[in-house]
Amino acid sequence: MITAIKKDGTWITLPEKMTTNLLAELRMSTDYYCPCCKAEMTIKAGMIKIPHFAHKNNSSCRASSEPESAYHLMGKRKLFHWFLSHHYQADLEAYLPEIRKRADILVTIGGIRYAVEFQCSVISETEFIERTNAYQSVGIEPIWILAAKHLKRRSLHEFSLSGFHWLFVTGSYHHPFIWMYCPETNQLSALKNLTPFSPRNVFAELTTASLVILPPSQISPRNCFSFPFLPAWRSKRKNWCLHRVKTAQRSDSFFQGLYSHHISPATIPIEIGVPVRGMLLIETPPIEWQAWLYMDVFQKKRPGEKIIMNDVIYFFKKRAKNGGIRSRSLPLLKKIDIEYPVRQYIQLLEQMGLISELEEGVFKVVNHFSLPSTSDESQVMERIFYNEHKLMIEKGNIHNNE
Numbered sequence: 001m002i003t004a005i006k007k008d009g010t011w012i013t014l015p016e017k018m019t020t021n022l023l024a025e026l027r028m029s030t031d032y033y034c035p036c037c038k039a040e041m042t043i044k045a046g047m048i049k050i051p052h053f054a055h056k057n058n059s060s061c062r063a064s065s066e067p068e069s070a071y072h073l074m075g076k077r078k079l080f081h082w083f084l085s086h087h088y089q090a091d092l093e094a095y096l097p098e099i100r101k102r103a104d105i106l107v108t109i110g111g112i113r114y115a116v117e118f119q120c121s122v123i124s125e126t127e128f129i130e131r132t133n134a135y136q137s138v139g140i141e142p143i144w145i146l147a148a149k150h151l152k153r154r155s156l157h158e159f160s161l162s163g164f165h166w167l168f169v170t171g172s173y174h175h176p177f178i179w180m181y182c183p184e185t186n187q188l189s190a191l192k193n194l195t196p197f198s199p200r201n202v203f204a205e206l207t208t209a210s211l212v213i214l215p216p217s218q219i220s221p222r223n224c225f226s227f228p229f230l231p232a233w234r235s236k237r238k239n240w241c242l243h244r245v246k247t248a249q250r251s252d253s254f255f256q257g258l259y260s261h262h263i264s265p266a267t268i269p270i271e272i273g274v275p276v277r278g279m280l281l282i283e284t285p286p287i288e289w290q291a292w293l294y295m296d297v298f299q300k301k302r303p304g305e306k307i308i309m310n311d312v313i314y315f316f317k318k319r320a321k322n323g324g325i326r327s328r329s330l331p332l333l334k335k336i337d338i339e340y341p342v343r344q345y346i347q348l349l350e351q352m353g354l355i356s357e358l359e360e361g362v363f364k365v366v367n368h369f370s371l372p373s374t375s376d377e378s379q380v381m382e383r384i385f386y387n388e389h390k391l392m393i394e395k396g397n398i399h400n401n402e
Helices: 018-028 070-085 125-137 228-247 253-260 287-300 310-319 340-351 377-397
Strands: 005-007 010-012 040-045 052-055 089-096 102-107 112-119 141-145 158-160 170-172 173-180 187-196 200-209 306-308 357-359 362-365
Touching: 018 040, 052 228, 070 089, 070 102, 070 112, 070 141, 070 173, 089 112, 112 187, 173 287, 200 228, 228 357, 253 287, 287 310, 287 340, 306 310, 310 340
Parallel strands: 112 141, 141 173
Antiparallel strands: 005 010, 040 052, 089 102, 102 112, 158 200, 170 173, 173 187, 187 200, 306 362, 357 362
16 A cells, blocks of 8 residues: 555555655654554565554454565556556555445546556455445546466466466457556557367467557557458367367366267367357356357257257257256356357358248257267368368458457
8 A cells, every 4th residue: 555644634645765864753753543444554565565554453354364575566667657647547556435335546538437456466256246246336537457477377378377377368259359458568459359179278369569659548459350360260179170089088078069969079070169258257168158059959950951040049049058068157258148158159150051041049950060080071171171171260250449
């Protein structure tokens, strides 16, 4: 904490650096109190420590429950000065007594109040949602910014995100992204075009800009006009088909389902495991939830037979209820039914010519899924499939504000 209330009721914000004389003068001049719990505080500073306030005695104050690193203190100070430099009304470590919360920064933009939270430590999903709801309950929109040091990059477009990182997804289902900031480089980043392959592995685009040249009014990340991940996606899918079974447990209901339907992971239908918009709603890998749809609905159907969309949704939600398909918590996005990516997948199958719509919500099977008999045949069929449908798949996965 770098702000406190002096004995006379006025506020003080500690400078980023202090001389020994200034530190001694501040310590001797008055007493300092926590804006949240009103307990007495002391100034801590040194050769390594960034100047900050700390409670004198052990305290259960919510504001001090998360130890603040130098990285966090530096980050929120720089973000605060960034808003001030562009003439926005901003308060550092603003305490909101009506909800008993302390925002890192409270800023007013266009008549709307925003609580900016620069999150460096891992907190529970419950606390993340509780803080978000608390701000919104008093008309304040939260802006959660993840510490950039948390990002784990696997390759140019592949990243590893934990369940905690997914909580930060904001924007919309047509244009989802995660804000990140690094105070050491003073750069704000957006991880956008989020395309999850598995619960942790995601393909995305990382764009970065320095706060020195970036005004707050222009921070929204640009729309995505391409989908550059398809080659890497195909490689990942091929690796899954050939090797995922090696790490599967006997108790894994998904692999039990494959074997009971006489499907080998190495020769799974080519139309299964295709990226579609809205997949981030589902934590279960797309190759698995699409395979469940195939086993539950499509495998038994012959050309000419009907498929009812409501039946597809029924089987999907039944698998979700039984735990075979898991949803992902995205508290910052507007609520949308988990069936959305399912409908996107059915729409893609129609565009590919596997089914045709007879009337709203009713489809006729036109062709079987492509079911290879060997892994070598699977690779040949996969190349043909993506050569034919590459542009269609890419176009369907471009994220932008619609």
